[in-house]
Amino acid sequence: MSQARAVEAETSGLDALSLQQRMELQFEIEQFLYAEAAMIDGRDYRAWLDLWTEDCNYWMPIRRTVTLSDIDREFTKRGDMSFYDDDKRALAMRVAKMESGSSWSEDPPSRTRHIVDNVRITGVNGAETTVEVAFILYRSRLNTEESMWVGRRVDTLRRTGKELKLCGREIYLDQTLIRATNMSTLF
Numbered sequence: 455m456s457q458a459r460a461v462e463a464e465t466s467g468l469d470a471l472s473l474q475q476r477m478e479l480q481f482e483i484e485q486f487l488y489a490e491a492a493m494i495d496g497r498d499y500r501a502w503l504d505l506w507t508e509d510c511n512y513w514m515p516i517r518r519t520v521t522l523s524d525i526d527r528e529f530t531k532r533g534d535m536s537f538y539d540d541d542k543r544a545l546a547m548r549v550a551k552m553e554s555g556s557s558w559s560e561d562p563p564s565r566t567r568h569i570v571d572n573v574r575i576t577g578v579n580g581a582e583t584t585v586e587v588a589f590i591l592y593r594s595r596l597n598t599e600e601s602m603w604v605g606r607r608v609d610t611l612r613r614t615g616k617e618l619k620l621c622g623r624e625i626y627l628d629q630t631l632i633r634a635t636n637m638s639t640l641f
Contacts, residue, residue, distance in 0.1 A: 467578030476575070483585055483611060484573050486618050491568035494640050499549040502640065506542055507612055507621040514538040514625040514641065529626065537637055538625070552638065559636040564595045566639060581613045582621065593639050601634035603627055607641070 468476060486505075493502040506512075514537040515529040530536055540548070552560045572588035591603045610622035625641045 468575060471578065479578075479583065480573070480575060482618065483575065483583065486611070487570050487573060487585075487587065487609070490620075491570050495566050495568055497563060499552060499640075503542075503546060503549050505620050506545060507614070507619045508542050510542050510545070510621050510623075512538055512540040512545055512623050512625075514627070517627055517630045519630050548638075548640075557638065559638040562596065564593050564639065567592045576608075583611050583613075583618075585609050585611065589641070591639065591641060593634070599635060601639070603634075603639075603641070604629065 471479065490502060490505055493499075493505075513532065515531070516535055516537060517529055518527065520528050532539075551557045552563070555561050569590040569592075570587055572586075574586045575583060576586050577584040585608075587607045587609060589603075589605060589607055593601045593603075605625060605627040607626070608622075608624040609620060611618045612621040613619075623641070
């Protein structure tokens with residue numbers, strides 16, 4: 455299958471949209487994701503939390519180095535061990551802890567920069583749109599502590615009235631070894 459046909463096959467539901475609608479949706483989603491990144495980097499965690507639906511899921515599997523014959527086992531599966539498997543309540547607890555001043559891993563707070571790029575709509579199904587995003591997350595803390603994560607996300611956005619909300623996020627890191635001293639960062 456040619457690359458063009460493969461991309462077309464992956465973008466289910468988009469064929470029902472006109473070029474103008476696709477461009478508007480792409481722009482709206484990109485602006486949403488850029489604003490979300492700015493909220494986290496600006497430590498506006500409550501506004502970030504408001505971007506999520508009540509039934510959301512925030513999941514980051516563990517990546518392992520495997521041989522080509524075991525490539526289907528590269529990432530842990532849902533229900534197995536993972537770095538994150540949070541619902542809205544768990545995200546709210548995470549935000550409350552970061553705001554409390556009692557979290558040793560975030561007092562003094564981290565400085566982060568989220569770079570979001572290669573935003574690609576991969577599916578439209580009614581009110582939900584799935585996008586694949588490449589990201590770089592840089593984090594510094596104290597005077598010498600630095601961490602960087604690189605990977606891709608699969609975000610599911612749901613239209614609720616006139617606005618978009620996040621209802622799902624899958625985070626796939628490119629690295630298998632995490633050198634950070636903690637994982638309190640929001641992706």
